[in-house]
Amino acid sequence: MSIVIVGAGLAGGTAATELRERGYEGPVVLLGAEPHPPYERPPLSKGYLLGNDPLDDAFVHPQAWYAEHDVELRLGVEATALDTDAHVVTTTGGDVRYDALLLATGAEPRRLAVAEESGVPTAYLRTIEDSDRLKEAFGSGGRVAVVGAGWIGLEVAAAAREAGCPVTVFETAELPLLRVLGPTVAQVFADLHREHGVDLRLGASVSAQDLAEADLVVAGVGVAPRVELARSGGLAVDDGVLVDAALRTVDAQRGTSVASVLAVGDIANHAHPVLGRRIRVEHWDTAINQAKVAAHNLVGGEQSYDAMPYFFTDQYDLGMEYVGHAGADDEVVVHGSLGDRVFRAFWLREGRVVAAMHANDWDATDELRAAVDSGDLPSPG
Numbered sequence: 001m002s003i004v005i006v007g008a009g010l011a012g013g014t015a016a017t018e019l020r021e022r023g024y025e026g027p028v029v030l031l032g033a034e035p036h037p038p039y040e041r042p043p044l045s046k047g048y049l050l051g052n053d054p055l056d057d058a059f060v061h062p063q064a065w066y067a068e069h070d071v072e073l074r075l076g077v078e079a080t081a082l083d084t085d086a087h088v089v090t091t092t093g094g095d096v097r098y099d100a101l102l103l104a105t106g107a108e109p110r111r112l113a114v115a116e117e118s119g120v121p122t123a124y125l126r127t128i129e130d131s132d133r134l135k136e137a138f139g140s141g142g143r144v145a146v147v148g149a150g151w152i153g154l155e156v157a158a159a160a161r162e163a164g165c166p167v168t169v170f171e172t173a174e175l176p177l178l179r180v181l182g183p184t185v186a187q188v189f190a191d192l193h194r195e196h197g198v199d200l201r202l203g204a205s206v207s208a209q210d211l212a213e214a215d216l217v218v219a220g221v222g223v224a225p226r227v228e229l230a231r232s233g234g235l236a237v238d239d240g241v242l243v244d245a246a247l248r249t250v251d252a253q254r255g256t257s258v259a260s261v262l263a264v265g266d267i268a269n270h271a272h273p274v275l276g277r278r279i280r281v282e283h284w285d286t287a288i289n290q291a292k293v294a295a296h297n298l299v300g301g302e303q304s305y306d307a308m309p310y311f312f313t314d315q316y317d318l319g320m321e322y323v324g325h326a327g328a329d330d331e332v333v334v335h336g337s338l339g340d341r342v343f344r345a346f347w348l349r350e351g352r353v354v355a356a357m358h359a360n361d362w363d364a365t366d367e368l369r370a371a372v373d374s375g376d377l378p379s380p381g
């Protein structure tokens with residue numbers, strides 16, 4: 001049986017690893033459009049961008065690992081079409097036949113027209129090359145305008161400040177990260193950035209004129225899942241590639257499961273069996289753990305993916321971890337000190353904990369996970 005993985009990112013690389021670790025000995029082809037073997041992106045906006053961590057630390061494996069484990073890694077090759085009846089992927093390097101296929105094509109930054117129209121050089125951050133360009137630009141100390149105070153925008157703002165650049169952040173919401181964290185905890189991030197000298201402009205849409213004074217605009221306005229290949233194969237697509245609990249794709253016309261084609265990571269819009277609804281998660285942890293379950297299911301397994309979303313960030317001296325899935329309207333209970341930025345926060349819906357996070361409290365992780373799993377609010381202390 002031949003397994004083909006499209007997308008040599010974190011999810012694709014992890015799936016190939018897991019197949020070999022589980023003892024699968026058949027052919028595995030891993031196709032990647034980028035020139036690099038699979039790597040982790042979080043360092044691109046943190047340690048690597050800051051110049052603290054070497055690039056080598058970001059790779060899932062050194063390139064030699066793939067040949068040593070008989071994984072045929074084809075880099076710089078893009079899959080352009082999919083025929084799910086014939087079991088063929090068309091690529092820029094020729095056709096590839098599969099018995100089982102894993103789609104792990106990830107996501108790409110949404111373009112920001114107003115920035116591109118502003119006449120100021122505009123950057124996005126997704127790849128090693130993007131991070132290298134930003135690092136170089138920050139080195140010149142020019143004025144940086146960041147559009148979007150989401151995770152990537154805020155991490156980029158922190159890195160630019162630490163490099164000594166004047167930074168303005170534009171965000172349409174009233175607070176950074178408001179939709180994810182709600183007002184109480186989002187305020188912590190607003191205060192953090194202002195204390196570090198960021199000019200945070202909230203609650204209004206950015207105009208080309210606002211950006212005109214910057215030397216560089218960095219647009220961090222979200223990503224779009226790369227679904228073109230799935231669509232070309234007649235798979236159901238709606239904010240990502242629809243997959244069932246076991247990560248199998250769905251035929252768009254018949255509405256039935258396509259047992260031989262799975263999808264994971266940033267592209268997968270997953271029917272989460274515990275949450276009871278679809279979610280598409282753009283996190284490191286999901287890419288890894290969905291890929292592990294998919295590797296099992298590609299070779300005949302029938303495992304559901306039921307982990308709660310998990311996320312982390314580092315900005316200046318604030319490190320945090322978040323587990324679960326809450327909304328801005330959920331009630332939040334805080335244990336610890338928001339002012340000192342050492343706390344645990346729990347989001348409650350109908351009296352049950354649905355998400356939890358800590359800031360700078362690294363012993364908290366087990367308590368957070370237990371609270372989200374049980375729904376019970378722990379006592380402070």
Ligand code: FAD
Nearest residue numbers: 007009010011033041042079105106265266282283284287
């Ligand atoms: P990707 O990593 O996007 O990999 C997909 C790969 O598929 C790419 O290499 C792409 O070129 C390739 N590809 C796409 N289409 C084709 C095709 N047709 N043919 C061949 N190859 C193709 N998450 C966290 O939880 N915490 C963090 O702190 C964090 N920080 C981040 C910082 C940055 C700068 C970025 C960009 C992301 C960050 N993330 C973070 C998100 C995390 O990196 C992603 O969720 C994760 O990379 C998703 O993995 P993936 O394999 O699904 O997709």
